[in-house]
Amino acid sequence: LENQLTHSRRIFLYGPPGSGKTSIGRSLASELDLPFVDLDAEIEIGCGRSIPQIFIEDGEDGFRRLEKAVLEKILGNDAEIVIALGGGSLLDRGSRLLVEESGTVICLQASLEQLAGRLRIASNQRPLLQGDLDIRLAGLLAKRADHYASFADQLDAAGASPADLAWQIQVRLGRFRVTGMGAEYPVSVQSGGLDEIGTQLKETGLEGPIALVSDATVAPLYAEQAWRSITAAGYAGGMVVIPAGEAAKTLDTAAYLWKNFLQLGLERGSTVVALGGGVVTDLAGFAAATYLRGLSWAAVPTSLLGMVDASLGGKTGLDLPEGKNLVGTFHAPRFVWTDPNVLQSLPIGELRSGMAEVVKAGIIGDADLFQLCACGLPQNFQDWTRLVARAVAVKVRIIRQDPFERGVRAALNLGHTIGHGLELASAFSLRHGEAVAIGTVLETRLAEETGLAEEGLSRRIAAVLSGLGLPVEIPVGLPIDKVMAAMAHDKKKASGRLRFALPAQIGDVRTGVVIERGLVETILGSPISS
Numbered sequence: 061l062e063n064q065l066t067h068s069r070r071i072f073l074y075g076p077p078g079s080g081k082t083s084i085g086r087s088l089a090s091e092l093d094l095p096f097v098d099l100d101a102e103i104e105i106g107c108g109r110s111i112p113q114i115f116i117e118d119g120e121d122g123f124r125r126l127e128k129a130v131l132e133k134i135l136g137n138d139a140e141i142v143i144a145l146g147g148g149s150l151l152d153r154g155s156r157l158l159v160e161e162s163g164t165v166i167c168l169q170a171s172l173e174q175l176a177g178r179l180r181i182a183s184n185q186r187p188l189l190q191g192d193l194d195i196r197l198a199g200l201l202a203k204r205a206d207h208y209a210s211f212a213d214q215l216d217a218a219g220a221s222p223a224d225l226a227w228q229i230q231v232r233l234g235r236f237r238v239t240g241m242g243a244e245y246p247v248s249v250q251s252g253g254l255d256e257i258g259t260q261l262k263e264t265g266l267e268g269p270i271a272l273v274s275d276a277t278v279a280p281l282y283a284e285q286a287w288r289s290i291t292a293a294g295y296a297g298g299m300v301v302i303p304a305g306e307a308a309k310t311l312d313t314a315a316y317l318w319k320n321f322l323q324l325g326l327e328r329g330s331t332v333v334a335l336g337g338g339v340v341t342d343l344a345g346f347a348a349a350t351y352l353r354g355l356s357w358a359a360v361p362t363s364l365l366g367m368v369d370a371s372l373g374g375k376t377g378l379d380l381p382e383g384k385n386l387v388g389t390f391h392a393p394r395f396v397w398t399d400p401n402v403l404q405s406l407p408i409g410e411l412r413s414g415m416a417e418v419v420k421a422g423i424i425g426d427a428d429l430f431q432l433c434a435c436g437l438p439q440n441f442q443d444w445t446r447l448v449a450r451a452v453a454v455k456v457r458i459i460r461q462d463p464f465e466r467g468v469r470a471a472l473n474l475g476h477t478i479g480h481g482l483e484l485a486s487a488f489s490l491r492h493g494e495a496v497a498i499g500t501v502l503e504t505r506l507a508e509e510t511g512l513a514e515e516g517l518s519r520r521i522a523a524v525l526s527g528l529g530l531p532v533e534i535p536v537g538l539p540i541d542k543v544m545a546a547m548a549h550d551k552k553k554a555s556g557r558l559r560f561a562l563p564a565q566i567g568d569v570r571t572g573v574v575i576e577r578g579l580v581e582t583i584l585g586s587p588i589s590s
């Protein structure tokens with residue numbers, strides 16, 4: 061959405077008669093848990109007459125006046141809402157201004173044939189289309205073509221179900237809800253979202269005092285801005301800063317957080333806000349889950365990996381000296397608030413590493429996202445926002461289907477079975493994303509080898525990953541037997557065989573594919589070019 065910078069409180073669906081404004085609007089409102097209003101229905105209820113009746117009695121001008129008055133009334137408060145507008149309701153300059161100032165307008169497009177097909181069913185409800193429907197509709201579309209085209213946000217409404225189109229709008233708006241693990245929670249991807257944390261805490265009904273947890277790198281950059289938003293919403297509490305980096309994801313740091321929660325006077329109803337990368341959200345989420353048997357918490361991810369992966373899905377935890385993520389629990393946040401603007405300060409190595417997970421998301425469930433990744437790193441906030449929202453959408457869709465990782469959620473392990481082996485065998489000299497990039501290419505070669513994927517898929521994926529500055533081959537000098545041994549310790553092993561999530565094609569990943577160790581060893585040992 062070109063002009064969409066901050067969280068839009070009103071979502072308007074607009075477009076010609078028959079484009080599906082009402083059915084899509086209803087679906088979208090139910091997905092976002094927002095109230096829904098159909099402007100035409102509201103007018104009919106308001107004046108106790110049907111729309112054709114109003115047209116006969118008051119003429120089109122009279123109807124437009126009525127329409128505007130009802131619209132003003134609906135927009136009279138600040139409530140979030142989804143509104144299906146009448147097909148000509150924004151022809152009036154005043155109405156258009158009112159609507160565009162108070163939210164986002166999505167204009168639905170469809171061909172004359174598609175519109176006519178849908179309208180034939182209910183044409184007697186549409187006063188401007190009485191008579192020969194096709195001719196009248198063609199005339200109306202010709203007259204309004206420029207008008208409809210003048211809206212920035214167009215959506216092709218042909219050939220997809222209302223539910224699919226509602227999802228497409230959600231992806232564009234960067235607004236999701238995660239269901240399936242306890243209470244539902246919203247996930248928002250909005251440029252400028254950092255300034256809305258306080259409002260969101262309030263609207264979620266969360267209580268203070270608030271502990272804002274961040275790390276020593278992120279806190280000097282963004283904690284003040286976040287804290288300003290929190291106090292502006294009337295909350296008290298304080299900040300807790302932990303050291304930056306994986307080395308701090310320990311039980312000791314968790315204990316440090318618990319003690320600070322105590323000092324800040326946090327009670328059963330209080331809230332923890334985690335502002336940082338995956339280390340901060342994992343650890344602050346865990347500390348919140350365990351303090352006083354469970355505080356509410358909210359995630360404000362600041363690394364790319366945090367935005368598209370770690371902050372989503374309610375897994376929290378910490379590392380032991382013996383291994384990563386050995387201690388933890390599922391504890392869903394109350395909301396996840398992502399502001400891609402903060403990526404401007406993320407070091408390039410971290411950006412690239414996070415991109416490995418974005419490419420993974422594309423391979424798992426969004427061929428368009430994979431194509432976007434082929435264009436390299438985004439160059440502006442808008443493109444980052446779009447990219448992050450698409451990657452978030454893939455993970456949200458999967459965790460909604462399988463919140464506790466009993467089935468399809470295993471698709472998210474793509475690239476990670478070999479990736480973890482590489483990470484361990486390299487003693488973490490490979491970054492997580494680098495190891496995942498190599499793992500993704502090698503696992504795709506397994507898919508090719510077993511006939512699941514067509515020859516050439518791994519080359520295509522490798523080209524995109526290396527275009528982003530990621531490695532795609534095992535570094536020279538890293539012994540294969542060490543990688544194999546490290547993989548055997550991975551939790552996904554199955555006696556002599558290994559279990560993988562493998563791509564069949566871009567947008568289609570199969571889970572639970574069992575592969576003989578011998579084949580894995582062969583693939584690890586043979587370079588891509590062979």
Ligand SMILES: NC(=O)c1ccc[n+]([C@@H]2O[C@H](COP(=O)([O-])OP(=O)(O)OC[C@H]3O[C@@H](n4cnc5c(N)ncnc54)[C@H](O)[C@@H]3O)[C@@H](O)[C@H]2O)c1
Nearest residue numbers: 277304305337338339362363365366369370375402405406
């Ligand atoms: N819970 C889950 O489902 C899940 C999923 C994937 C990964 N994880 C965990 O996430 C962690 C990795 O996350 P990560 O890569 O974000 O690590 P991280 O939190 O250590 O962040 C990486 C580095 O970037 C810095 N940083 C973060 N945001 C910044 C910004 N906007 N500007 C400048 N610097 C910034 C951090 O201070 C840190 O030094 C691992 O511990 C992993 O286990 C969890």
Ligand SMILES: [Zn+2]
Nearest residue numbers: 417476492496
């Ligand atoms: Zn990962």
